[in-house]
Amino acid sequence: MTATLIGERIKQLREKKKMTQNDVAIAVDKSxxxxxxxxxxxxxxHIETIAKLADLFHVSIDYLAGRTEDPYQLYSIDEELTPEQKQVIYRLSDLLKEDLRCEDLKSAVDFLGFLSQQNMNRKKI
Incomplete structure (x- = not known):
């Protein structure tokens, strides 16, 4: 973990979200x-501020600290997923951040369940 890398990542994430330094400061209770x-x-x-920054930018603390290049690392199921599956998870995460109606999200989940059931039925044949 280098201080310059943490600073670079904070700046990069802040600019990506089109936030000012003051916006970030208010959000994490700093100046x-x-x-x-x-x-x-x-x-x-401080570690508490790093955690607040990670939450603000929706990235992992390890990403801010330079321990991974994956800002959205999925720790609990990461090893079980293929790179393609991870890409789908990241895309879904991005879609969830948009202003989608709850009914649309439910329909999407229902459709994924339908596709999963179809695949299971194909395997039985």
Whole structure:
């Protein structure tokens, strides 16, 4: 974990979300100058602040700390998924962040269940 990498990731994620340093500071209960110091001066945030930043940007703490290149690492089921399955999970995660109606989400889950059932029926033949 390097301070400069944490700062680079904070800045990259902040800009991706079109947030100002002040926006981030308010969200994680810090000052704008603290956020600037993380991004430019190599100051390392306290672990509680890192956790708040990870939650704010919807990434893992390990991603912020430079331990992984995967910002959305799925720790509990990661080893069981193929790269293609992980890509689908990430895409679903992105879709969930959009303004979809609950009925649309339920229909999508129902459709995935239907496809799964069809695949199981094919295997029985």
């Amino acid at each position: 704008r100058s603290d956020i600037a110091a993380y991004e430019t001066k190599g100051t390392v945030p």
